[in-house]
Amino acid sequence: MSEVLADQGHADHAVLHGAAAERVAALDQRYTASRRALVHALLEADRPLTITEILAGAKGMPQSSAYRNLTVLCEAGVARRLPGVDDLGRFELAEDLAGHHHHLQCTSCGTLVDFAASPQLERALVEAARRVAAETGYEITGHRLDFDGRCPACA
Amino acid sequence: MSEVLADQGHADHAVLHGAAAERVAALDQRYTASRRALVHALLEADRPLTITEILAGAKGMPQSSAYRNLTVLCEAGVARRLPGVDDLGRFELAEDLAGHHHHLQCTSCGTLVDFAASPQLERALVEAARRVAAETGYEITGHRLDFDGRCPACA
DNA sequence: ATGAGTGCAAAGGCTTTGCATTAGG
DNA sequence: CCTAATGCAAAGCCTTTGCACTCAT
Numbered sequence: 001m002s003e004v005l006a007d008q009g010h011a012d013h014a015v016l017h018g019a020a021a022e023r024v025a026a027l028d029q030r031y032t033a034s035r036r037a038l039v040h041a042l043l044e045a046d047r048p049l050t051i052t053e054i055l056a057g058a059k060g061m062p063q064s065s066a067y068r069n070l071t072v073l074c075e076a077g078v079a080r081r082l083p084g085v086d087d088l089g090r091f092e093l094a095e096d097l098a099g100h101h102h103h104l105q106c107t108s109c110g111t112l113v114d115f116a117a118s119p120q121l122e123r124a125l126v127e128a129a130r131r132v133a134a135e136t137g138y139e140i141t142g143h144r145l146d147f148d149g150r151c152p153a154c155a
Numbered sequence: 156m157s158e159v160l161a162d163q164g165h166a167d168h169a170v171l172h173g174a175a176a177e178r179v180a181a182l183d184q185r186y187t188a189s190r191r192a193l194v195h196a197l198l199e200a201d202r203p204l205t206i207t208e209i210l211a212g213a214k215g216m217p218q219s220s221a222y223r224n225l226t227v228l229c230e231a232g233v234a235r236r237l238p239g240v241d242d243l244g245r246f247e248l249a250e251d252l253a254g255h256h257h258h259l260q261c262t263s264c265g266t267l268v269d270f271a272a273s274p275q276l277e278r279a280l281v282e283a284a285r286r287v288a289a290e291t292g293y294e295i296t297g298h299r300l301d302f303d304g305r306c307p308a309c310a
Numbered sequence: 311a312t313g314a315g316t317g318c319a320a321a322g323g324c325t326t327t328g329c330a331t332t333a334g335g
Numbered sequence: 336c337c338t339a340a341t342g343c344a345a346a347g348c349c350t351t352t353g354c355a356c357t358c359a360t
Contacts, residue, residue: 030334030339051324062342067325069340083238087350088324104293115287124279129302132270138259140304147284149295185359187315206349217317222350224315242325244349 013043016097023076034061035069039078039093048082048090048103048112085148086110095142102145108154117145168198171252178231189216190224194233194248202267203237203245203258241265250297257300263309272300 020039021031037058041049044057051066058066070091073079077094084090085105090112092098100122104113117125125143133140175194176186192213196204199212206221213221225246228234233252237245245267247253255277259268272280280298288295 028339032334032340034341063324064326064343065341068327071326072340083242085238087238087242087244089242104287104291104295106293107296113291113293115291117283118286121279121283124276125300128272128276131273132259132302133304136259136268136270137307138261138268138302138304139310140259140302141262142303144299144301144303145280146299147287147293147295148297148299149288149293152292155294183314185314187359189316218349219318219351220316223352226351242349 013040016043016093019097020073020076020078023078024072027072027076029072029076032069034058034065035073037061038066038069038073042079042091042093042098045092047114048084048092050084050088050090052088054091082112084110084112102147104147104149106151106154107148108150111151113151115147168195171198171248174252175228175231175233178233179227182227182231184227184231187224189213189220190228192216193221193224193228197234197246197248200247202269203247205243205245207243209246237267257302259302259304261306261309262303263305266306268306270302 017031017036017039020035024031024035038054041054041057045053049057051063051070054070055061055063055066070079070081074081074091078097079091080094082090082092082103085107088110092114095101099116101114101116104115105111125145129140129143132138172186172191172194175190179186179190193209196209196212200208204212206218206225209225210216210218210221225234225236229236229246232249234246235249237247237258247269250256254271256269256271259270260266261268280300284295284298287293
């Protein structure tokens with residue numbers, strides 16, 4: 001959640017932009033102003049953002065640039081696109097940059113909020129993953145846990 | 156998963172169609188042939204189906220009818236639409252008809268497979284939900300747990 | 311007859327792409 | 336200079352909607 005995973009000061013922002021630039025460069029691409037602006041937007045938020053929300057914050061950026069650069073950032077492993085209940089693309093920083101967390105989604109307005117699971121639960125999830133892997137033959141690489149509910153505003 | 160939650164014989168299929176018909180009727184709507192065909196398709200599969208997959212199975216059904224009837228089935232609580240991993244709408248039977256389960260998703264080919272979590276994990280999830288609800292003020296109604304990995308075919 | 315359901319086609323809404331222009335290395 | 340990136344507009348794709356026709360009660 002925000003207190004834990006983001007807002008750790010501007011120093012970390014610089015570090016993160018550096019890591020982002022590195023990953024983008026690894027694809028022979030440039031860490032341009034708009035890409036930096038996108039990362040900044042994701043960094044400021046404590047929840048996944050829709051394209052519309054991102055564009056609202058980064059005034060003047062054309063939609064096509066946002067989509068294209070977000071795609072690049074995802075390919076570079078800087079960002080991640082997640083599915084939502086309302087079929088709107090939502091973006092957040094990659095887990096290894098923002099920290100592992102889960103989402104709480106309002107089934108009414110679709111808004112997502114980040115939250116961290118307890119260590120015990122995480123352990124149980126990893127253990128369950130191991131079991132399912134053994135049962136199915138899948139090679140499991142991660143998990144996604146979302147809680148559905150109604151936010152205070154919608155309830 | 157398939158062995159546990161589906162394929163329990165034709166008797167159960169009849170029971171399920173009955174339940175579906177009842178729920179649709181509760182909305183003053185009819186359990187028509189195409190709606191029955193949709194439920195049949197979902198019942199046969201041991202995983203969520205895309206519209207395309209459903210249409211392939213129910214030959215001759217127009218897309219618009221599939222969408223409209225799937226919407227009705229969702230409203231009636233017979234089916235459920237899943238947030239598409241790849242922005243493709245995927246449908247499955249409602250949890251109280253098919254049983255509570257989770258999904259294993261192949262990050263390579265996108266296919267979803269059902270699986271059941273252990274009772275212990277389910278308890279841990281419910282407990283975690285309670286905690287998060289208390290912390291955030293959300294009214295939590297359920298959870299979604301997905302494992303990501305590579306299926307045997309893709310690995 | 312009366313309202314629900316169906317099918318076709320057209321419209322919507324989010325996302326991607328083509329192409330000429332600009333900018334970074 | 337040369338390739339990547341940008342911006343605008345047009346095209347794509349899944350999904351929804353309008354409308355006239357058919358069907359069940």
